[in-house]
Amino acid sequence: MSEILILGATGKTGRRLVRRLQAAGEKVRPASRSSQVRFDWNDPGTWDETSRGAHAVYLVAPDSPGPVHEFVARAADVRKYVVLSGRGADKLDADFSRSMLDAEEAARNSGAEWTVLRPNNFNQNFDEFVWRDGVMAGLLQLPLGKTPEPFVDVEDIAEVAAEVLTGDGHAGRTYELSGPRGVTFEEAVAIIGRASGRAIRYEEVTPEAYRKQLAAEGWGPEDADGVLAMFAYMSGGHVAEPADGVRQVLGREATSFEEYARRVWS
Template identity: 40%
Template sequence: MTKNTNGTRSATTLVIGGNGKTGRRVAERLQGLGRAVRIGSRAGEPPFDWDRPDTWGPALHGVDRAYVTYHPDLAFPGAADRIGAFAEAAVAAGARRLVLLSGRGEEAARLAESRLQASGADWTVVRASWFNQNFDESFFLEPVLAGEIALPVGEAVEPFVDAGDIADVVVAALTDDRHVGRTYELSGPRLIGFGEVAAELSKATGRRIAYVPVSDAEYRAVLRENGLSEEFAELFTLISDGRNAHLVHGVEEVLGRPPRDFADYVREAAASGVWDVRG
């Protein structure tokens, strides 16, 4: 907790992954509302590390709510145990309001959700589709710059959601009691295949960016060659098997407005210069 100028105490929110795609936006929005924020990261003060439970207590000191994101993914082995242990530690430390970022269609992530819900916290779960910002702030950035996006998803479609919309929903859940005990599923306003993604990117950048379908085995081989875990390939099943190939309406339900369209995101990101290739 921090003191206001009038001597009263104001809530402090721990934003785990506060330098990441959604965490950074959540922190900025909370600060814009005059809320005290603590960034939960290895470089934070105090530091927070999912692999070091001894860092959780200091990071939770004086905190009354938290936005919980887990790296690399809630579906990975060990995630549920860590989420459960953290949620129990948070409640014991006085941080009862917990908002968990989860994934749409990730059955393996449901155990982590259940563990957080069983902690006694005032919880909200936000399940999101794949992010627009994966193309300019994450693992699709290098393929876009190289001009070729090679993925094992065939002609499948995905309702990409904007990280800004996720952040707005999370801030509402952290600050409004009406969202306690609710699970929200978020998507963008339309279904998009990666061929269309490549076309949108090509139009916005003025250069050719191709989508190249590859097999699961080919993609796993690329992961091995680059020293990455093959478990990342399993995440693409969420797209390739069509389980999330439909729209959901959590953004409208929480915020009372439609979600941001992928084309609007692409135009803004392109204008920032993030995809400029200089020879």
């Protein structure tokens, strides 16, 4: 029986996807720099062994464009790619979006079946990633105004990815994944506050103040540029409308921000 290769297997989406596929009895090969199957985008020597005998791949893009094309060209056994991209990846001028778009293109040109997942910002950015420190400190300061964001739950992304990797009818599709409604950041911290019993405030800051904050948290200048470019794009309202990819694939509504907050913060 051949295996499903999960890249980024220790990450927010990858580790949930591994868990779901294993629970469904699928044979899974989790890979990343710190996984038992060691895979490093910066070390092509790790690529061939990782993909050998894998018929399907969950592809989390590297940080910069380039290596995915060579990886795909060498991965001879792979018949299906499911690429994790991002909503607006084709419009945003930032390294991380160029890299996601590059991974989409590599999969589309691979000759294998491909499906692209383009999610909005994750709910889990509030408890596992970039906004956690602010929430824990009771003050989230961002340059985002009142534009709503239909945050998507990473559990939904993992469920969609599992369905697409193991089911039929998704070849050549690009699914935009979001939550069921747009939530402003002010509302998001209020919802988390109610669920957790913590006092949390949202405060609008200038992009320059946020750049300083990111630098203090250890973000490099180019990554900070990328985040600010994304925020400027979001503020324009371009990805503020909910998308229906979760319903298209799973036949149910996406998880609401309130459900996420109850599950994770209460």
